[in-house]
Amino acid sequence: MVAKERIWELMEEVFDPEVPVLTVVDLGVVRDVNFENDSWKITITPTYSGCPAMKRIEDDILEKLKENGIENASVELVLSPAWTTDWLSESGKKKLKEYGIAPPVAEVDKSVLFAERPIVPCPKCNSKRTKMISQFGSTACKAHYQCEECLEPFDYFKCLK
Amino acid sequence: MDNALFEYLVRLGDDSLILGHRLSEWCGHGPILEEDIAMTNIALDLVGQTTSILKYAGEVEGKGRTEDDLAFLRYEREYRNTLLVEQPNGDFGVTMMRQFLFDAFRKPLFEQLVNSSDAQIAAIAAKSLKETKYHFKHSAEWVIRLGDGTEESHERVQNALNDLWRYTDEMFFTDEVDRDLESRGITFSMEDLKNTWQETVKSVLDQATLEIPTNGWQHDGGRKGLHSEHLGYILAELQYMQRAYPGMEW
Numbered sequence A: 001m002v003a004k005e006r007i008w009e010l011m012e013e014v015f016d017p018e019v020p021v022l023t024v025v026d027l028g029v030v031r032d033v034n035f036e037n038d039s040w041k042i043t044i045t046p047t048y049s050g051c052p053a054m055k056r057i058e059d060d061i062l063e064k065l066k067e068n069g070i071e072n073a074s075v076e077l078v079l080s081p082a083w084t085t086d087w088l089s090e091s092g093k094k095k096l097k098e099y100g101i102a103p104p105v106a107e108v109d110k111s112v113l114f115a116e117r118p119i120v121p122c123p124k125c126n127s128k129r130t131k132m133i134s135q136f137g138s139t140a141c142k143a144h145y146q147c148e149e150c151l152e153p154f155d156y157f158k159c160l161k
Numbered sequence B: 001m002d003n004a005l006f007e008y009l010v011r012l013g014d015d016s017l018i019l020g021h022r023l024s025e026w027c028g029h030g031p032i033l034e035e036d037i038a039m040t041n042i043a044l045d046l047v048g049q050t051t052s053i054l055k056y057a058g059e060v061e062g063k064g065r066t067e068d069d070l071a072f073l074r075y076e077r078e079y080r081n082t083l084l085v086e087q088p089n090g091d092f093g094v095t096m097m098r099q100f101l102f103d104a105f106r107k108p109l110f111e112q113l114v115n116s117s118d119a120q121i122a123a124i125a126a127k128s129l130k131e132t133k134y135h136f137k138h139s140a141e142w143v144i145r146l147g148d149g150t151e152e153s154h155e156r157v158q159n160a161l162n163d164l165w166r167y168t169d170e171m172f173f174t175d176e177v178d179r180d181l182e183s184r185g186i187t188f189s190m191e192d193l194k195n196t197w198q199e200t201v202k203s204v205l206d207q208a209t210l211e212i213p214t215n216g217w218q219h220d221g222g223r224k225g226l227h228s229e230h231l232g233y234i235l236a237e238l239q240y241m242q243r244a245y246p247g248m249e250w
Ligand SMILES: [Zn+2]
Pocket: A122, A123, A124, A125, A126, A127, A147, A148, A149, A150, A151, A152
């Protein structure tokens, strides 16, 4: 039987279809790996309720295991505990920035109307003079920002707690 | 089968299903690109929440119906959404006002439901609450901006409020289903929810310099399956593919 560590290693080779520099482990989407009733069970959780990538992630995980000779596996989707950007790994945040997406920064309670926007440094030039263009970006997990120093428009992986 | 729980889940799921569909109609028609993306993102969250809720409803029912069966293959009278969410999009001000009145209800609702004695409802609520906070902030800020904006934007959102106000009471509709679930700790006081909603709405509308209509007349019917003529058109579009090509997948 393959070791559990091996399964986790293989998970590090499965990439998020929408942010292809992040693995599903970096993203914190893979919650658990277990061997029960002669089969591997991979537990995953969605980033957002309507995240269209979940089905694809599920297929990619099973495909990766199959390529490596592991046929007896299933993926289970759980909602609790709910995903948070706190689960993004440190290496994941670094990879995001190198890819041109600003990683999440600590934010005040989102329910406060017209609250100070968080300072999101530009992933290109590191300037803190940036502004939010839209709270909603190219995917549910991102907001749209622009740097006022180098004028680069960029995605911000918004904080979800 | 737990009839009350099934009924409750269908009410909860149909609200987000129908509003999600309404918002999706803005795709490619938003007043500015950023808002086009925002409204479709919110639609996606709502439809995603619906998926979890109706999936669970199907499990509770125990007849093998999936979330897709429930979303696409019921008849109009079997939908339990409030009349508010099926109202037409109108202009951007109408859509934001409808969204705000709904978000101001849905956010405290999920805040209650995270403590539900039903573990699956608590999980869905915890997940959905995080998204709903963003929706609320978005719609409330727009209501304030438009209300306290130009003469024209003020007039348009005031008219939207006047038109939509008569559908708000229905969100707090309570019958034996609610009383049963509340007695089991699955749901919580509708009275508390209504108080929270009224406080939030008043505070935001004050900031928006908008006046709450004084006309007391309120519609209901949606929770009992009696809908306005708009739902039929929505379902015709929503269900078209599954009716034309039964069982189709992609
Ligand atoms: Zn820059």
